[in-house]
Amino acid sequence: MSDEKLMSKKKPSYKVGEKFFEYLSEYNRTTHIPISYDDLLRFSGSVAVLDKNDEDTLWVRVYYNEFEREEIDRELKQVYSIFHSDGNEDIISFLNIDAIDYCTFGNSKPFRVKVRNILNDNFTYFYIKKADASRIYGLELEHMLSPYNLNFLVFNDTLIEEHIAGIPGDVFIQDYLPACTETEKSQIAKEFVKFNERCMIRLLGDMRSYNYVVVPVHDFDHVVYRIRAIDFDQQCYESKFKVYRPQFFKENSTLVMMVQDKLLANSIEQYKKEERSVIAKRMKGADKRIKKLLKCMVKDKISPFENVKILRAELYEYTLDMKFKRCRTMGQLLRTALEFVKRNYEDVNMKRLLQG
Known part of the structure; x- marks a missing residue:
């Protein structure tokens, strides 16, 4: 059976309900963040991201006008701080937002943010996506039923997700x-x-x-x-x-x-x-x-x-x-x-x- 017949053409996004949000709050999966998924959609241009063989990765690197970029960079550093160090802003001065990539392939259309520590050049990624209830159920089930713990946070209709290396x-x-x-x-x-x-x-x-x-x-x-x-x-x-x-x-x-x-x-x-x-x-x-x-x-x-x-x-x-x-x-x-x-x-x- 082909994948086209096996899978639906497109899955809709489902809103996080009140009871589910209460559950997420109880287990420290919610927070307040200074930027939303929709804010990142205001990019003014983009270029294709190619792999080492010059093949299209289906990601595009997005750009913002000068004034918006400064604000977005600052807010993304704050998100990183909330995500990885409970909001400790002492680390923000050592961070640089190297790239913001956007993927139009698939359902979630995520933004991938590359954050680099300027003191040692170590870098990591995190993702910003639309909060979809079925996806968040999947994250929670993976956290509890697989060998792997997952870190993610929800704020209103925005989902912050850690990068899974591999x-x-x-x-x-x-x-x-x-x-x-x-x-x-x-x-x-x-x-x-x-x-x-x-x-x-x-x-x-x-x-x-x-x-x-x-x-x-x-x-x-x-x-x-x-x-x-x-x-x-x-x-x-x-x-x-x-x-x-x-x-x-x-x-x-x-x-x-x-x-x-x-x-x-x-x-x-x-x-x-x-x-x-x-x-x-x-x-x-x-x-x-x-x-x-x-x-x-x-x-x-x-x-x-x-x-x-x-x-x-x-x-x-x-x-x-x-x-x-x-x-x-x-x-x-x-x-x-x-x-x-x-x-x-x-x-x-x-x-x-x-x-x-």
């Missing part, structure tokens, strides 16, 4: 994977199986190769590769179950074939079980917070009901759990999916105890 999946597959050893390829195959399972369980869609990064971690005498999602726009939106399983995107076909080549069927099943077990443990560890998040999500509309009807039918077909048939929102579908995983984990542990 090699873009499409770049890694083309430029780095061929040079990996056979052992490293086996480890990457294992990681892709777990990543695929994690996305499926928490209904994170559209993990095509350019929507995740591969992170090489040097560990003693070898390199371990991790896969991290970087795009959360398609959290609980699409109708087709395949969208939530990275294995079905043609951009990931190289990794899928590598899984088939490097891993035995029983190993693949074991890695899936391991990931389900880890997610169930994370759910138990953050039980109160996840319940509060799902309570907001169950009542929120973050996808058309037509999508919910199609997805609930496919989830029932996959799990044979009747509870999916009673779901009327994407939040209910996700809650049911997580309860299904948690229940199976507890059943397995109970059998182990009885046998022991």
Whole structure:
């Protein structure tokens, strides 16, 4: 099935509701910032940003008139200070805004801000986007259910998001994977199986190769590769179950074939079980917070009901759990999916105890 038929043409942005905003405030995800997403749209010109091979990156570097640029630079430094040091303005004099880039590709149309410390030339990025409820749900779920913590802040209709470092999946597959050893390829195959399972369980869609990064971690005498999602726009939106399983995107076909080549069927099943077990443990560890998040999500509309009807039918077909048939929102579908995983984990542990 082609990606065009698998995915909707365009996902709308969903406003952050009152209850969800209260949740975000409770867990220190909200703040007051001096600049908004709309302020950055007032650029007066732009040029294409090219990569090292002079290929178009689909980002443009934007420019502002002289008077606006001075104000925007100052406010972006304040945002960086709020984001990374709780608003301590002592660091502002050591910061420089090297670039502001804008991407018209995809749903969120983000601004990417490059900030450099003038004392040592170290630099980092952060992103400014329109606050979309489904994306923010995705960020929160990633923070709680994946191995990785995420830093983001919401102010009115503006979202500030940290940069997730790593090699873009499409770049890694083309430029780095061929040079990996056979052992490293086996480890990457294992990681892709777990990543695929994690996305499926928490209904994170559209993990095509350019929507995740591969992170090489040097560990003693070898390199371990991790896969991290970087795009959360398609959290609980699409109708087709395949969208939530990275294995079905043609951009990931190289990794899928590598899984088939490097891993035995029983190993693949074991890695899936391991990931389900880890997610169930994370759910138990953050039980109160996840319940509060799902309570907001169950009542929120973050996808058309037509999508919910199609997805609930496919989830029932996959799990044979009747509870999916009673779901009327994407939040209910996700809650049911997580309860299904948690229940199976507890059943397995109970059998182990009885046998022991």
